[in-house]
Amino acid sequence: MIASGVEEKSSTPFIHRKCKKDKNDNRREGMIVIAAVNLGTRYSSFAYTFRDELDKVREPSVPCNVIYKQWTSGSDAGFFSHKTPTCLLLNPAGNFDSFGYPAEEKYCALMNDNVHNGWKFFKHFKTILLNEKNLSKDMMIPDDQNTMFKAIDVFAFSLKFIKDELRKDLQKTGYDIKESEIQWVINIPAILNHRSRQFIRVAAEQAGMTRNQLEFALESEAAAVYVKEFMAAKQKVKADEQVLVPFPAGTQFMVLDLGGRSDRLVIAAIDLGTTYSGYAYTFKHELERERSAKDMCKVLSNNWQSGSSAGLISHKTPTSLLLTKDGEFDSFGYKAEKNYMDLVNGNKHIGWRFYRKFKMLLHKNDVLNKNTTIKDDQGNSYLALEIFAHSIRFLKTELIQALHRENVQPIFVETDIQWVITIPAIWDPKSKDFMRVAAEEAGIERDRLEFALEPEAASVYVKEMLVTRTTTDNEAEIVPFEAGTQYMVLDLGGGTIDVVVKEVREDRTLRELHHAFGNGLGGESVNKRFIEYFENAFGIKLMTEFRTNNAYRGLWLDFETEIEKQKRNFASGGIEQLKLNISSKFLELFENSCGKSLSDHCTSIEHLSSRRDKLNMHKDLIVKLFQPSIDSIIQFMRDVFDKKHLVGVSDIIMVGGFSQCKLITDKVKETFRGLNIVIPHDADLAVLKGAVIYRHWPEVIYSRRAPFSLGARFNRIWLDGDDVSKQFRNTDGEKMCMDYFSKFVTKDEEFASKDKATLEVYPICADTTVVPVEIFKSDEENPRYTTDPSCKSMGNPFNVDMSDLRGGMERKVHVTLTMGSTEIRVEGQQIPNGEVKKIQLNLLKD
Known part of the structure; x- marks a missing residue:
């Protein structure tokens, strides 16, 4: 039998190369090594095998020997993993520095030393292939410092690194493998369109993979090829004995390639x-x-x-x-x-x-x-x-x-x-x-x-x-918003008014330009002003009787429903007068309480009249009841547009049920002429539909901004100027300051998805075994003490373990907050080798 791969004829290994018979032979026949590259969204790696290993005749229970790399993290623990993070670091000149764990660790060290400016750090950049509708060779993507760089070069640098690492592994085998004898396979998601696939091919060629040596494998399809030979089915060999075998012919199976996204159906x-x-x-x-x-x-x-x-x-x-x-x-x-x-x-x-x-x-x-x-x-x-x-x-x-x-x-x-x-x-x-x-x-x-x-x-x-x-x-x-578009979203709900300002990045992700803010003056606040108006017009005593007396319970619910219904009809525009249906029992209650009819009473009230079972409210009165909410919305928007870094906002999107109020939309259009005002036809469902899409692709939110400053209460060394009421002495007699606001993040500070903020905490005494931590928030950028009026506790204190007493007063723990999520997540760890413990914040004090 002629070998088609690696043979060991003596102690010195050599390669037997099989030559092509003619030009019609499949090009893969001449390849010694089949190498697969997985440039993932979060993690990347490679695997390879030799051609003759694939050609071996083997038992079903003996898998093909596919070799992959074990990557080592740079942490003190020295963890091994099958993949390395998809992170690329380029130096200020734009040349390759590192990839994976080394890139993460070096960039982190540069930031800690405050010498990272100009360095270019990229992560999670593969997502542009899934969402960019205008992908091209000239497309630019931002690095961690929002400096633009050619996307094709980022992919090429990454692929070249993985390619070179694989070549190094091959050299360690002792075999003389030429680059022309490697068949490259790059894994890609099955959902990538042809433009994205062409983009990857161009990047691979730039990385040194020639076109005739490169093929793509669809990720879910590749997984199906692999798992179909698993010992996954039971086969009876005796009456009381079964063995596991690969799927028999005719088996139908589904492969879910879950990647870094939701694994739910x-x-x-x-x-x-x-x-x-x-x-x-x-x-x-x-x-x-x-x-x-x-x-x-x-x-x-x-x-x-x-x-x-x-x-x-x-x-x-x-x-x-x-x-x-x-x-x-x-x-x-x-x-x-x-x-x-x-x-x-x-x-x-x-x-x-x-x-x-x-x-x-x-x-x-x-x-x-x-x-x-x-x-x-x-x-x-x-x-x-x-x-x-x-x-x-x-x-x-x-x-x-x-x-x-x-x-x-x-x-x-x-x-x-x-x-x-x-x-x-x-x-x-x-x-x-x-x-x-x-x-x-x-x-x-x-x-x-x-x-x-x-x-x-x-x-x-x-x-x-x-x-x-x-x-x-x-x-x-x-068309949809182009990259670079800055827009404001007004979510006008029944209870709250929320405002956010976003920018569409080159990779179709969203950067937050202003932290979310708002108030409780949504549509329901207008209903409350209707009720307050009627209390003033008809008397609090009568309206309280109408609301609380069980005899009128159903009529009161009808009255509230009628206000909501007619308010919405009026808000849609084209109506000069709002007509509320009122019950005969209310008319009787009013006449018995006030000694006159409701219609007579209304003659003395401007913009209000009553006839039979109708209460008529003039347009000017309705506008007055809407006005506080309208004024609040307009003022919010003006505050945003007054900020210098938001002068580029070009579009205003209005969603939520209250956004269908014509009084509000007309005022927004009148006040902010020149801006594109968009009200989706399904404005009341935009939040729900967007939530579904967001959960599938949470990385679509590239960054958020802190709505408040976050810190923890700690004691520290006394400094000149500290409040004397905060002074105490530790067991060594040193002057200390209590209740210090040790800050994790500053209000309106921008942070990327899953960014972390860490505080180093040292013991007060050499025998301290736990560090009590209590989280506080503040509307100020730089609060000094957790007892400041702006500071509020975020819940019950928790303890971080510090039971390893070696090191005495030099010991330290890290308290880390994950900032880029919609919720705050906390971890605690004694440095360097303590267990990382996730801490469940108890924000709801019993």
């Missing part, structure tokens, strides 16, 4: 809103399929039917919950409102628990905890956590039932769902933690739940919409 988003709630979902294959720039991802949502005789259909259902007298779940949404009204009309509602618009409890609630209560419609208190859990559980159950209706039940189980809950960007960490605890109580496991900030989710959705005009070859068309 379904991504589902829940929006528990102040006024209305809903859900949306899509399937992983839908998010990953190749599509044109004009083809939006298909995200499914529910159509809810109102309980009225009109049978109206809407994208969301009211945030209304009904519990039985025993506190058991009865209904949610339109059904809850109808069931409770039926009970009220039958005078059977006493003891039933009806809640609505309860989400605002979580807005700026400094005393929020697990025992916080909410009053129901009859003034009885109940645990708020249970109210939120019941509501989330209902939406979760409805979504699962919708999936079953989609006929995915044969392959679908609940653990196949990745959940996303949308939350206002202005919520503090305590409110987020409350929502997480409620979700867990509703049956959503911690590791299957993430949050999406509402305006941020909307920005992810709208950046790919057809929103801007461009002209090519004298033909105009509407």
Whole structure:
């Protein structure tokens, strides 16, 4: 038999080279080595084998010998892994310095020494191939310091490094392998379009891989080729004996190549809103399929039917919950409102628990905890956590039932769902933690739940919409935002108003230009001003009687619903007068209380009149009730545009149910002429749909900005100028300062996804075994003490282990916060070899 690969004829190995017979032979026949390169989003590596190893006749239980590299991290622990991080470091001249673990460690050292300026550090850059619709050889991408560099060179440097590392490994075998005898294979995602594949090929050629020696392998397909020979099926050999064998002929199997993204089959988003709630979902294959720039991802949502005789259909259902007298779940949404009204009309509602618009409890609630209560419609208190859990559980159950209706039940189980809950960007960490605890109580496991900030989710959705005009070859068309576009998102919800400012980067990711901010003056605040107006017009005593007397319970709920309905009709424009339906019983109550008819009373009130069962409010009065919310929105926007670094903002996107108010949109257009104002046709669903897309590709958010300064309370050496009330002495008699705000991050500081901030903490005494840590936040950039008025505790203190007493006072621990997520994550470690412990912050003090 003629060898076609490596032979050992003596102690000195040599290669037997097989020559091609003619020009029609497959070019791979002449290759000695087959080498695969995996340039991944997060991690990269290579593997190879020799041709004759692949040609061997072997038993099914004997796998082919494929060789791969073990990479060593530069940490003190010296960990080994099969891959190295996809990180590239170039020197200030733009020349290659390092890749992988060495690149991470060197750049970190440069930053610690504050000599990193000018160096070019890149990571997670492969994502441009999945999302860039205008990919070209001249495309530029930003480094860690936002300096632009040619993307093709970044990929070429990376591929060349991996190629050279593989060549070094081959040299260690002692075989004289020429580069022309290596067949290169680069793994690529199956969803890459032809432009992205061509981009990789050009980069590979620039890295020294010749075209006729390079092929692509689709990642999921390559995995299928490998696993089909696994010992994965049982075969009976005797009556009482079975063996494992590869898949037999005819076996059908699925390969899920999960990469660095969600490994769930379904991504589902829940929006528990102040006024209305809903859900949306899509399937992983839908998010990953190749599509044109004009083809939006298909995200499914529910159509809810109102309980009225009109049978109206809407994208969301009211945030209304009904519990039985025993506190058991009865209904949610339109059904809850109808069931409770039926009970009220039958005078059977006493003891039933009806809640609505309860989400605002979580807005700026400094005393929020697990025992916080909410009053129901009859003034009885109940645990708020249970109210939120019941509501989330209902939406979760409805979504699962919708999936079953989609006929995915044969392959679908609940653990196949990745959940996303949308939350206002202005919520503090305590409110987020409350929502997480409620979700867990509703049956959503911690590791299957993430949050999406509402305006941020909307920005992810709208950046790919057809929103801007461009002209090519004298033909105009509407396209998504181009790279470099800076835009503002106004999320005008029922409870809160959220504002964020983003910039589209070259790789289609989003950079935050201003931290999220807002207030509680959403659509519901207008409803409250309606009620306050009527209290002033008709008297607080009468309106309180109307609201709290069980005899009028159903009429009051009808009145609130009527205000919401007519407010929305008026807000859509074209109406000079708002007409509210009022009940005959209210007219009787008014006349009995005031001694005159409502119509007579209204003659003395400007812009208000009453006729029969109608209360007529003039347009000028309605505008006055809307005005505080309108003024707040306009002032927010002016504050943003006054900042010098935001003068490039060109577009304003308005989403959320309140964005459909014509009074607001007209004022925005009037005030900010020259800017492109976009209101998506599905503005009320933009947050939900964006949340689904965000969870599939969380790296789409390249950076965020801190909405407040974060620090920890520690003691430190006394400094001149310290407050004398903070002075104390340690066991060695040294003067110390207590309550020092040791800062992790400064308000409005920009940080990339999964960036970390670390504090070094030293013991006060040589026998200290734990370091108590308490996290604080502040609206100031540089608070001095945690007792400053601007500082607020973030929850219960926690301990970081320091039980290794070697080193005495020179010991230290690292307390690390992961900043780039929608939630704060904390780790503690005694340096250098202590165990890294993840710390669960208890933000909800009992």
